[in-house]
Amino acid sequence: PRVDMGLQFSSRMCKLTFTIKNRGPKSQTLTWYNGTAMEAAYRAKQIAEGKKKKQPGEQEEKLPQGDTFKVLVNGSPEPYALEPDATATVDIFGFCKKPGSITEKLCCRSKMDKENRVIIEMRVTAEFVE
Numbered sequence: 417p418r419v420d421m422g423l424q425f426s427s428r429m430c431k432l433t434f435t436i437k438n439r440g441p442k443s444q445t446l447t448w449y450n451g452t453a454m455e456a457a458y459r460a461k462q463i464a465e466g467k468k469k470k471q472p473g474e475q476e477e478k479l480p481q482g483d484t485f486k487v488l489v490n491g492s493p494e495p496y497a498l499e500p501d502a503t504a505t506v507d508i509f510g511f512c513k514k515p516g517s518i519t520e521k522l523c524c525r526s527k528m529d530k531e532n533r534v535i536i537e538m539r540v541t542a543e544f545v546e
Contacts, residue, residue: 453482
């Protein structure tokens with residue numbers, strides 16, 4: 417899904433809250449992470465190891481930082497155990513010092529028994545203004 421936090425003041429924390437519910441029969445351990453930050457770290461590692469060569473005339477790639485948006489579940493950044501039929505409050509926090517439009521990918525990984533997979537992948541956008 418796409419989440420638009422709209423216009424936000426730069427250098428001020430913004431927040432969006434929603435709830436999730438485990439409708440399944442088993443407990444799930446949820447871990448949220450910033451997919452944009454992980455992708456940027458992977459690309460930076462490739463460039464550092466020389467696996468991604470710069471072509472002649474190619475501009476240097478500006479890597480996204482992926483540090484604008486963060487997720488807390490029931491007030492904690494740690495993995496959260498969500499029991500069957502239980503709900504949890506999810507807070508997305510955004511903070512950017514400079515004005516501009518920021519879009520990042522936030523992902524939620526579910527661990528259930530031995531199964532481990534991404535169950536939510538959302539693009540969060542905010543327009544930061546002075």
